[in-house]
Amino acid sequence: MFKLYLDPGHGGNDPGATGNGLKEKNVTLDIALRIRDILNNEYHNIEVNMSRTTDTFVSLDQRTNEANSWNADYFLSIHCNAFNGSAYGYEDYIYSGLSETSQTAHYQTIMHHEILDVNELTDRGKKQANFHVLRESVMPALLSENGFITNADNAAKLANSSYRQKIARGHVNGLERAFNLQKVSSATLYKVIAGSFKKRQNADERVTYLDSKGIPSFISETTVSGDTWYRVQAGAFSKRSNAEQRLTEVKNAGIQDAYILGYQGDESGVSGYSIFGTMFLSPEQMDYFVRTVNPDAPTLGTYYLAFGRYYGLRGDVAFAQAVHETNYFRFTGVVNEEQNNFAGIGATGPDNPGASFDTPREGVLAHMQHLYAYATKKPLLEKYQLIDPRFELVQRGSAEKWEDLNGKWAVPGDQYGQMILGLYEDMVNASIIQLQNVLNQIKV
Known part of the structure; x- marks a missing residue:
């Protein structure tokens, strides 16, 4: 178990640095909360304790x-500068009494590199200082x-919430x-989507609104049927119950088109995405998705259902x-359309296009x-004749x-299951966007 003590600088009657309409205490708290949420929601065996979670001294x-007293493994203090x-x-500090070969210095090198890799700031260097939190921890x-x-x-x-998410991600990467x-596993995460937009400006406005309600969010781009959409994500959780709690918070803030995008696993969040399970998409949604790319595709959704x-x-x-x-x-590989495969x-190459039905x-x-x-090892149910050769x-x-199919269904195929799940996510996105378009037309 890794125990992180996370310290947002300043707070309460100590605003820290101020300038350009910002107070350091607010910025550091927001970044720290984002670091905490990423760690709690995306990693195993993590405990995070924070010096403050609200605007208190x-x-x-x-x-x-x-x-x-908590026996933390690492002390991470988040600040902003002023001059x-x-x-x-960007710069960071360790205690001035430590050597450059110390374990703390080694951690600093890693953190420094990973944070700079995403924060779009000039490198002011790795430094040392006699700060209290560095000396007394x-x-x-x-x-x-x-x-x-x-x-x-x-x-x-720093005023942009998506940018503060980048800073948080850099610290987590370190x-x-x-x-x-x-x-x-990414296939076990339940993502709370608080809107999908074709215009970046609309997504930015949604993030700003959620931020005003105390709900951290950020924008991720996704491509659906060749179109770029700006998706506002308000959290990613390994447990569905946590995602549902965040979804309730988002809807209580007035965002009624929010939804959960995720995959079924067990509550531990480590099981991956089972081949057995309940279907979420209708035949019409399946067929709609494929026909946005190939208008001549057969209508097979009813059979798969x-x-x-x-x-x-x-x-x-x-x-x-x-x-x-x-x-x-479109059957652009070795299997042709007439095979219904x-x-x-059974398809292994041009000389062996596999089974036909x-x-x-x-x-x-x-x-x-x-x-x-x-x-499964269970016997095949008997209603239908076995036709799989x-x-x-x-x-x-x-x-x-699905991830277990890697190297089995497709060789070498080390990402085969992940590619399938990625396509499935595109299908879900397309169905949500289709529904949103219908609702927008009704409103008009």
Whole structure:
């Protein structure tokens, strides 16, 4: 278990540096809360204790005494700089009594590099000082100075919540490298999406509004059917219950088009995305997605729904797999359209294009039977005849999750399952955007 003591500088009646409409105490608290949330939501075996989580005054002695008694592994103090308006850039500090070969100095080098890699600031160097929090903390400690509030350019960056998210991410990246932190699989995260916009300005306005309500968020770009969308993300959680709590906060703030985008795993957040499970997308949503790319694609959503429900499999994700295997049913690989082989079963190259099936319905049935063979050792349910010619050749139960198909369904395919899940996320995005467009038309 890694224990981080996170210290947002200043607070309460101590505003810290001021300039360009900003107060250091507010900026540092926002960055620190973002660091805490990223660590808690995206990493295993993390404990974070903060010197303050609101705008309150905490003495320097209180900060170091609490960290020491808690036996923290690392003390990280977040600050911003101030001078005469001309100074700018990033720097960080360790205690001046330490050598350059100390463990603390080693951590500083890693943190310094990772933070600078994302914060878009000039490098003012790794430094040492006799600051109280560095001197009196018994564990390795770092104080980061994240730009100059008194510099107009630095302050403009710090005023932007998406930029503060970058700073937080840089600190987390440094902690991950320095302490070998283990991330939760991205396929198990539940993301709270508080709006998707074609115009960046609209996304910026949504982030600013959420920020005014005390809800940290940032913008991520995603491409759906060739179009760029600016998606406002208000958290990513390994537990669905935590995501639902954040979703409630967002909706209480008046954002009614917010939703959860995520994958089913167990509550530990480490199981990955099971091949078995409940379907979320309708046949119409599946077919709509593929036809935005290939208008001539066959309508197979009904088959994936029916056979998915019968075998208890995620038929909508299997549809995404078919989209991947057939290049949106354009059949640009070794399998041709007449084979109705949407899963590439048995296809190994131009000389062996794999199995063929009489109808599209049978092609989908064979696909779902092949997935069933990988996902469980249980006997095949008897309602439908076995038509998958390679069912008995599969190592039964060797791939309970989509990521487990890596190197099995596709060789070498070390990212095969992740590519399928990425396509599935695009399908979900497309269905949400389609729904939003319908709602907007109704409002008009």
